[in-house]
Amino acid sequence: MKKYERIRRKLLNRRDEIEGRLNKVDQDILHTNGAPNPDSGEQAIERENDDVLEALGGIARSELEQINIALERMERNEYGICTLCKKAISAERLKAIPYAERCIKCADKDVEDTF
Ligand SMILES: [Zn+2]
Structure with a gap:
């Protein structure tokens, strides 16, 4: 499986x-x-x-x-691999957002960048 x-x-x-x-x-x-x-x-x-x-x-x-x-x-x-830093996205994050492309750190960074 x-x-x-x-x-x-x-x-x-x-x-x-x-x-x-x-x-x-x-x-x-x-x-x-x-x-x-x-x-x-x-x-x-x-x-x-x-x-x-x-x-x-x-x-x-x-x-x-x-x-x-x-x-x-x-x-x-x-x-399950972050498109930015290429590290594994945590299982909890994937559970919450199954189509997440970035790990929580990079997603946070992206939000900061837009401000
Ligand atoms: Zn990342």
Whole structure:
């Protein structure tokens, strides 16, 4: 059994979940766009709903991307290694953020740099 098999399964489950949710969001957008409401007030509300749905879709899509990157990193046996200092990322950190690419020290450093 691979070292990160359990996390890999977790990521795959999460990916399925997000993909399912994204499909639903897309259907909701299609549904509201496909049936224009003649009442302009209602239309504004529908547009607002679409914005919310699209924002949610954006968050889900970026998480999906991170999951895919983590899975690719597993394939290349790079998973769990900090992309900056090349040291191992702690198991606790990976448990909390399975798609973390940096160790806690480098992640902290990055936050400091942005300030
Ligand atoms: Zn690091």
